[in-house]
Amino acid sequence: MKQIFRIVFWITILVATKSGGLAGQPCNNYTFAGLVGGSTNPTTTSFCDVIIPVPINQVAAPTGGSGGSPEYQWQISFNGLTWINLDIPDGRNQNLLLTTPQMVTYLSSIGYINTQTTYFRRGVRRPECTDYLYSNIRELKVYQQVDQPGSFPEEYVICAGTNNQCIPTANFANYQSVSYPINPTGGTLPYEFIWQMSANLSSWTTFSTEALPQICPPQGTRTYYRRGVRPLNSPCPYSYTNVIELYHVKPLNIQLNIENPECINQTGSITLNDLSGNDPLVLGQFSYSIDNGQNWQTSNVFANLSPGNYTII
Structure with a gap:
């Protein structure tokens, strides 16, 4: 009696995938993530004290690879090193609007405040891929104004x-x-x-x-x-x-104009004229005394003087 051996071959089908791809689907991801907000990295806009929100728009589309339409994921950073996904629908658009009600609420919930420097970037991938390729960084830089500029003598x-x-x-x-x-x-x-x-x-x-x-x-x-x-x-x-x-x-060059009194009457006067060329506004800062510093006046004219000897300082 013949024995029949049935040989069963198990065939394992292996689906090759590229790194970062979804199982069963080939990934041919973008090679250039595009540019947002400007062509430099980072693209910086500066503010004084408070950020005024501006749209962050695409200025160059992602290119390279092949496959399905782009999928986007925006990220935020408060130090330029650690990145947080903006994990809401508004954070997965081609352009980023920071002023939508949904975005305002979400940003507040993750610690964003408009008085600190903040960074954004956009990730892009083919739907067949798992890894994002990231754009240039969009920096919203905040400078805090000086509190006190200092003061000087008036x-x-x-x-x-x-x-x-x-x-x-x-x-x-x-x-x-x-x-x-x-x-x-x-x-x-x-x-x-x-x-x-x-x-x-x-x-x-x-x-x-x-x-x-x-x-x-x-x-x-x-x-x-x-x-x-x-x-x-x-x-x-x-x-x-x-x-x-x-x-x-300027060093003063004083000329005295003396009007002698009549007899013993107090009708005399002494006028000090500066011939040095100082501006009258400069001369107006001087004070003069005719009684050895007991009394001072800003006028350069001493009037109502009786006969006598006077020393002017």
Whole structure:
């Protein structure tokens, strides 16, 4: 009796897949993820104090590979290193809108606040693939404005010839026994500065970008100065200090005009005229005494004088 052996062959069908693919379906993913918001990486928009939400739109479509239509996944980061999926329908569109009610609520729930620098990027893949390829980064950068720009004496007088007729503005820190907080505080470091000067408080000219430059006002004049400060390279407006009214006095060249009194009457007068060329506004800062410093006046005329000898200081 013949025995019949039945040989059963088990055939295992292996479906080859590429890395990152879905089982049973070939993955030929994108090779270029596209660009969002701009062509640089990162593409940065800067804000002062608070982010003003802007749409993040595609500027270059993803390319390469083959297969189904693109699937998108937007991500957010608060430090540019750790990324969080925006895991809602609005976070899976080609473009990202930050102002939809759904997105506003979701962003709040994951810790987003509009006063800190925030980063976004978009992932894209073919539907046959599991891995996303990511675009350039869109940075919304926040600079915090300076809290206090510093302050200086409201008036400052220098005499001609002192320190080559210039003065370091660092000297403003101490003037007439008063200490002034000349350094700015708060905001995003480092700072950038401008110094401006004006003859009339309406038209200002920038002459320096140093924090504390030397200034050289023209002799015999009154000139106004102020310093502006803001975070470096920021869109914040300059925050200005108080205005410094600076007098640069030429050495006085006094001519006396004396009117003698009539007999013993108090009809005499002494007028002090400065021939040095100082601006009258500069001379208006002087005080004069005819009684050895007991009394002072800003007028350059001493009137109603009786006969006698006088010393003017």
